[in-house]
Amino acid sequence: MIVANDDGLFYLAPEADDFEAWPYPMKDRVTALSEASDGCLLIGTFARGIGRLCHDSEDWLSIENGLPNSHVLDIFTEQNGTIWIGTHGGLVQIREALFRSFTPNHGLRGAYVRSVNTDSAGHIWVGTNDGISRQLSSESGAIAFEAVNGDPQLAALSVLSLAHGDTDVVYIGSYTEGLFQLTNGKVTARLNRKLGLASNEIRVVLPMSQTDLILVGTAKGLYLVRSSLGSLDVVRHYTVADGMAADFVSSVTIDGNGALWVSSTQSLSYFRPLSDGTWQPEPIELATFTGASNIFSGTFHNNRIWFATDHGMLSRSLNGNDWQWLSRRDGLPFDKTFTINFDADDNLWLGGARGILRIAKSDLEKWMIDNRVTINYQLFTEVDGMVSRQLTTGGPASIIDKHGRLWFASALGAVMVDPRVVAEYNSHAPAPIIESITTDNGELGTDKRIEAGNTRTEFRYVALGYHMPEALLYQVKLVGYDLHWINRGNQLETAYTALPPGDYEFMVRSRYPGGDWSEATRFTLHKSAFFYQQPWFWFTFSLTVIAFVSIALHLRIRTLQYTKRRLQRLVQKKTQELEAMALRDSLTGLANRRSFDQQLDHELHNSRRYGTPLSVALIDIDYFKQINDTYLHTGGDEVLKHVAKLLQSLVREVDGVARWGGEEFAIIFPQTRISDALQVLERIRVAIEKLRIAKFEQARITVSIGVTELSKEESSAELLKHADRALYLAKEQGRNCIVTD
CATH class of the missing domain: 2.60.40.10 (Immunoglobulins)
Known part of the structure; x- marks a missing residue:
């Protein structure tokens, strides 16, 4: 017997004499009590909202997660299982959802989930930005989690990847602390920068079947690691120098031939298996068959390799180079997909930033045969029970457990769905x-x-x-x-x-x-219809129009031909003038900001392609406002022209000089280290300091210069930001100097 009153819930066991607080002293008024169809207890409270208490778990719904008011007045359950809750803030409907969501309320260590996987016993492990959790064993089948925090090295660990090895071994890839080997929840081995890795950022951990080897994907290449109880040893390290398209590894997929497909941002590499058990990396030219560039995950299914990308899904058979690309142009509601799986019935599941897509096997096969058809899909979001539609990326961020259920990592927790109940979930819709x-x-x-x-x-x-x-x-x-x-x-x-x-x-x-x-x-x-919309009216009107147009066309055709030729000549002339004006500064004759940005993007691309250095400098004339105030704007313009001419004379032909704006200039030094650029810039600084202009003999002109060199991962905007920061420091340090960043 369970009794509810103003002090909480009290339970009287069979043959017992006294009531006990259940499941613990609540110290809150219980206002409603109902038993759910699964045997759990639904309780309404005065201040905490509504609770669902089961044998080994509890869930609460309050203002913080959607209830309009935490004071519950009544609970009613319909015949179809829908629960109606009366509150002081209105009426709420709760129904059975297709997805189940698991958050810190269910025992997760952290809410931002990056990776989910299973261990050798089939239990779910969840990696978040704040640690690791594993599924608790339960005879009732209820799902709950506990934090794995028995080892101090795992405290507040930001997890990127999870994988299970033989028996009780689990591998944890972290964001900043390297790779961990766990046995029975304890750290038994570790691999990081101090122990042989080039990076502590572990995006992928993939044990190789029937071997003691694991593949470890990092921000600086792919590692083949030998694992034994208590040790992790690097066997081989693959990088761009070995043929990879890029060092940053975001996913690794093994196909049926034993080849590896290693993805990264902006690239994909195929690792061809060799007779000695190693692989030979070969870059894949994505631009030849797709607009996708970022590949987040992959899977091997039905003799095909499948990828989730920033522009939909890619697929290729092992028997030929028959790449197929499914994206928004084919009917998908969004392009960016992070995870890809197939359920037991060969239905395709794609997870992205705006929810989860399910594409039925028949619809996928129809599209694979004829890419011109629009793809059919189901889109699942918070409406279907997901705690958040924002899925995340990780290694892996989606798996299928031993029961055939799909698990996904989201920004607010882990979500799970049983594909077998999807058809039952879609009730027959009422006619409108x-x-x-x-x-x-x-x-x-x-x-x-x-x-x-x-x-x-x-x-x-x-x-x-x-x-x-x-x-x-x-x-x-x-x-x-x-x-x-x-x-x-x-x-x-x-x-x-x-x-x-x-x-x-x-x-x-x-x-x-x-x-x-x-x-x-x-x-x-x-x-x-109006009278003029009748057929007879349009017949008469059409004959009149045809006659008029024929006469007018005959009279005008020669004039139009002449006008056409004249306009073509004018357009060609004006186009040439506009093209020249668009890329040049009218005052100094130097390249303008637009031309400079184009040249910088071109040189940055060449620098990354051929591995050559690139330096950029920003130059600002010191106290230029005083020059304008003293010699007026005409004097200031004269100074700008002399400085521009001097800059042009002191750099190489391959260097790009542009007027950045106002009194600022910019120089691109292709194939130049910052040390060499500094020598040129010092000559420029000294030459400008010595510059004297006939009409303005008393004007002393100096410049402040900020210079930076391209690093591997920088964009053009970031490169210019660093140069601008260096220029700012030069001004702070007294002007007429050069500062690097």
Whole structure:
């Protein structure tokens, strides 16, 4: 017996004499009590909201996670399992969702999940930005987690990757602390920069089947590591020098031939297996068959390799170079996908920043045969039980457990779905009703006739159902106007403007995502016609127009030909003038900011492609405002022209000199180390200091210079930011000097 009162819940066991607080002293008024269909207890409270208490777990819903008011008045459960909660802030509906979400309330160490995986016993491990958690064993089948914190080295560890080896061995890849080997929850071996790695950022850990070797993907290459109890030893290190397209490793996939597919930002490498058990890396030219560049994860399925990318999905068979690219252009709702899996029925699951997509096996096969068809999909978000639609990347960020359930890493926790219940989850949608039809003059009359001058006709409709009403999708079709059904998403109205005269039938139907369409609701109507919309009027008018156009065309054709030739000459001349003006500064004759940005992007690309150095300097004339105040703006312009001419004379032809803006100039030094650039810049500084202009003999001109050199991962914007920061420091240090960054 369970009794609720103003002090909480109390439990009287069979044959017991006294009540005990259950599950612990709540010190809160219990206002409602109900038993759920699964045997758990639903309790409403005065201040904590609603709780769901089971044998070995508890969940709470309050203001913090969606309840309009934490004072619960009543709980009611429908026959279909929907729970209605009355609160002081309104009525709330809770229903069974397809996805289950697990957060720190369920025992996770941290909420931002980057990786999920299973151990040899099939238990789920979750890696977050704040540590590691593993699934607790439960005879009842309930899922709960506990933090793995028995070793001080694991405290507040930012986890990027998880993998399980034989028996009780688990590998943890971290963001800043390297690779850990765990046995029975204790650290038994570690590998980091001090012990042989070039980077502590471990994005991928992949044990190789039936061997004591593991593949370790880092920010600075791929490692082959030998693992034994208590030791981790580097066997081989693969980098760009060995043929990889890039050193940064974001995922590793093994295909059926034993080859590796190693992805990175902006690249993909194929590791061809060699007879001695090693691999030979070969870069894949992604641009030849796709617009995708960032590859986040991969899988091998049905003799094909599959990838989740920043532009949809890529796939290729092992028997030929038949790359296929599925993206938004083929009907996907978004491009960026982080995870890719296939369930037991070969349905495709893609996880991204805006939710999870399920593409049925039949729809995927149809698209693979004919890429011209629009792909069908189901999109799952918070409406379906996910704690967050924002999925994350990791190694791996999605797996299939021993029960065939899919697990995903999200920004607020781990989410799980059983693919086998997806079909049952999509209930039959109710047929919509047409609420109103509105024209320019208001509601449509009982004669169902639209006046000839009407410009807008709006149909409003809705499907009446309490099961996921916010997820209902609609299609409409105006027979006599639309050739096909028109997808309206969640929109509850459709408007048509300037309909031609004629008879029409409006149809609307609804469905849940992935479910069947309901029966169509129909409504017939007619639009009247003006006299000039009658066939005889248009026949007469057409004959008149044809005659007039023929005469006018005959008279004008020679004039138009002459005008065309004249305009072509003018356009060619003006185009040449505009192209020259667009890339040059009119005052100094130097390249302008736009031309400089183009040249910088070109030189940055060459520097990364050929591994050559690149330096950039920003030059600012000191106290230029005083020059303008003393010699007016005409004097300032004269100084700018002399400085520009001097700069141009002191650099090489390959160097790029531009007017950056105002009194600032910029110089690009291709294939130049910062030490060499400093020598040139010092000559420039001294020459400008000695510069004297005839009309302004008393003017002493000096410059402050900031210079920086390109590092491997910098963009052009970051390079300029560093140069600008150095220039700022030069001004702070007294001007007329050079500072590096």
